[in-house]
Amino acid sequence: MSDLNGLLEDLGPAWSGALVFVVTVLLSLVIHRLLTRGIDGADGQRHTGRQVGRFSSVAVFILGSLWALRVSGLEVGPLLGAMGVGGIAVAFAAQDLLQNFLAGRLIQARRPFKVGDQITSLDYEGTVLDIDLRATRLRTYDGLDVVLPNAEVLRHPIVNHTRTPLRRTTLVVGVAYDTDLALAQRVLIESLAGLDELQDTPTPKAWAQEFGDSAITFAVMF
Structure with missing residues (x-):
């Protein structure tokens, strides 16, 4: 740690901040990849590791960016204070985001469908492309790319056609x-x-x- 502090002092505030920021970006990418592979493993359909990796990489990026600002000589305290004051307003504005996040985790746990399944939800029918922190992406049979909020998907009926391939038409x-x-x-x-x-x-x-x-x-x- 002392060697690192010495290196940052030799570079100067501006270059030290830039170096910390670059290392932060690289570290967040590595953490995302390691967690994705480590948790999901060979099961490419679960995507639990992908979600954990995304959340962890964002957390590392935010903390590293704050450290980079501090190393650059900028005052981080007022910024954190402003973030704290605005946090209440952000929390109210982020209610939908939180609902979609929790709904996405329930979808991952209950697994009513997985990536690659053909489903019908919210009057849309198609193939599941991705299930991320906020929404579920569908590719409809006529080629449309549809993004459905996870909370709405979980709140409404879901028909998984892949699990019932034999159907009367x-x-x-x-x-x-x-x-x-x-x-x-x-x-x-x-x-x-x-x-x-x-x-x-x-x-x-x-x-x-x-x-x-x-x-x-x-x-x-x-």
Whole structure:
């Protein structure tokens, strides 16, 4: 420690502060990487280490930056005092951030879904790209990148399609009023018979369900 203090004194306040700041940035990056790999290990889906690494690296960056300011000769006390006075206002403003942070931790603990799962939440359906400290990122099937607040995701129903890959789908098809309904039903079912992606059990079905204004609608279930 004495050698470090001597080195900083030799460099002068400005260069010493710059050196401490650079070391702080490098140390925060190293801590983030080590914690991510050490906690998550081979399980690339948990992302618990990533969250701990992010929080720890931010803490190291803040403390190191304050030390760099102090080494540079700047008064840190008034700055900390101002931060303390404004802390109450920041705490009220950060309520949503805290809720999303806690919700993110609950998502990590309960694991209703993980990165790579296909889910439906808040009327959005897509693949989970990331679960960070504030939000869950989805890539919808039409290519949109959607950011959903963790608190809202946890507060609303979540449908995990990856855990239930076998699902019944209903497709609505309209036919003209002068159509032979028995023939239309047979054609609809036969058109599904050659698709390898469909399951044989339960068998596909087609039913006339409604007489609309301009067509008779069939519900094709498969």
